[in-house]
Amino acid sequence: MxxxxxxxxxxxxxxxxxxxxxxxxxxxxxxxxxxxxxxxxxxxxxxxxxxxxxxxxxxxxxxxxxxxxxxxxxxxxxxxxxxxxxxxxxxxxxxxxxxxxxxxxxxxxxxxxxxxxxxxxxxxxxxxxxxxxxxxYRQTAGLARIRDIIRSGELGQIFAADLTFHNAYGPDKPWFYNKSLSGGGCVMDLGVHIVDMALWCLDFPAVTSVSSQLMAGGRPLDPGSGEVEDYAVATVTLANGTVLRLACSWRLQAGQDAVIEASFFGTNGGASMRNVNGSFYDFRSERFYGTSREILAEPPDEWGGxxxxxxxxxxxxxxxxxxTCETILQVTETIDGIYSAQQDLKSESTLTYRQEPL
The missing domain is CATH 3.40.50.720 (NAD(P)-binding Rossmann-like Domain)
Known part of the structure; x- marks a missing residue:
């Protein structure tokens, strides 16, 4: 047995x-x-x-x-x-x-x-x-440790978070670049991870507004072009007042294979998980006190599976x-909000969740 x-x-x-x-x-x-x-x-x-x-x-x-x-x-x-x-x-x-x-x-x-x-x-x-x-990425030792610290209240009120995922290569399969097959570009591929990382660490507070800008080939993305974005930035405001700043990209001239970071800032301290030497797999997590820091987790950490x-x-x-699978819906609604907001760069997209019960 x-x-x-x-x-x-x-x-x-x-x-x-x-x-x-x-x-x-x-x-x-x-x-x-x-x-x-x-x-x-x-x-x-x-x-x-x-x-x-x-x-x-x-x-x-x-x-x-x-x-x-x-x-x-x-x-x-x-x-x-x-x-x-x-x-x-x-x-x-x-x-x-x-x-x-x-x-x-x-x-x-x-x-x-x-x-x-x-x-x-x-x-x-x-x-x-x-x-x-x-x-x-929820399964990394470093992010799990950060979530525990946030939930304990040790960092005070979390008022801001910065999350980044830049992939200097981009996908190698053609379907990623076909919007009808992929649903979108780097936001759908990488942004979904950082949105989930942020909301998961913060226990999924409601999202009240989203603003964003998406680009393709160094130009603002034309939503009617059929292209998918290769660079995106977004600001997401949560019902508790926390502001998330999100950025993701494919083929950015980043000087390394990847830039992956999730940083959270509270009234009593901060915490951050960053990839090491451009790795997609190795992360170091730290807690911040003013200008000092302490290590929370370091490689090796076999988290992928x-x-x-x-x-x-x-x-x-x-x-x-x-x-608990229902939190997937809030992540996807936020991704929808990022795509909706870029269609009218002069205004914000205001999101309301779960208007109808699941």
Whole structure:
């Protein structure tokens, strides 16, 4: 039997979870390995249009059956599915799986709009099945430590936060640059992470206003052009008075591979997580007191697969609907607000959340 340690007690799983994997590119395979390493699950079937990706996935799960697509995956007797496909497919694929009674772990973004995300959440609730999204930066030791400090009140009233995600390369797959497939550019790809990091650390206060400017190729983005943004800045004001300053980009002349930062400033101190030497994976977190600082967390920290393994651990305990997934909607509504605000640069976009109950 497999053992699963929880906060309260030890749960014994008589049989491994049976999982399907839809999309086994680098991210899909990385999450597969993290899940299989828990020893709580087995890969029953995998599907991907790339024969090369399938071969590499089979090296991790040699016993997995290779099938043609989502319908074939759902025809197998599986408890859950891991979705790592192009963004345009996420919502419809998640809904189909949930309606089939299968729990879902999906790459971000769950949907290209708040409407798509709301439909997925409704499907999860109706099916009473577990739904999680891979907001992986929540799993870093440094950000988790910062969140704990903020929630303890040690920093006083948080009045400002600055979050940045610059990727000096940009995606290497053409669908990222097709708005109908991706839903947007760097805001949808990277901005979704920093919006989630900010709201998660602050316990998801309501958003009252958003202003933004999006650019493509060094020019203001024309919303009707069909282009996607490669640089974006936004100011988000929260109901508690906190102001978020957000910036993200692809192919910025940043002098290093990436610039990733989440800094929070309170009346009694501050805290920040920053990537080390341009790394996408290594972070140092510090707490600030005036002009002094102390280290909270440093590399190494193997955080990349923790969200996936946490989903598997949760699923081993219960496949039932988890209402914490509803915070995904607020993240997506904020992303919608950033896109809406840039369409009229002379005015702000005022957002109201949850006008209708989920």
């Amino acid at each position: 497999n053992e699963l340690e929880t906060d309260d007690h030890l749960v014994l799983a008589a049989t491994p979870l049976r999982l399907g994997f839809l999309g086994v590119g680098w991210i899909g395979r990385h999450r597969m390995k993290a899940i299989l390493d828990t020893n709580l699950a087995q890969a029953v079937a995998i599907a991907d249009p790339s024969a090369e990706m399938v071969r590499e996935a089979q090296a991790l799960a040699p016993g997995a059956e290779v099938v043609e697509g989502l319908d074939a995956l759902l025809a197998r007797d599986i408890d859950g599915i891991v979705i790592a496909t192009p963004s345009a497919r996420h919502a419809e694929q998640a809904i189909q799986a949930l309606q089939a009674g299968v729990s879902v772990f999906c790459q971000k973004p769950l949907g290209r709009s708040a409407t798509e995300v709301k439909n997925v959440i409704h499907a999860a609730k109706a099916a009473d099945r577990l739904l999680h999204v891979d907001f992986s 923790r969200a996936a393994s946490a989903w598997a651990m949760h699923l081993a305990r219960s496949k039932a609907y988890d209402p």
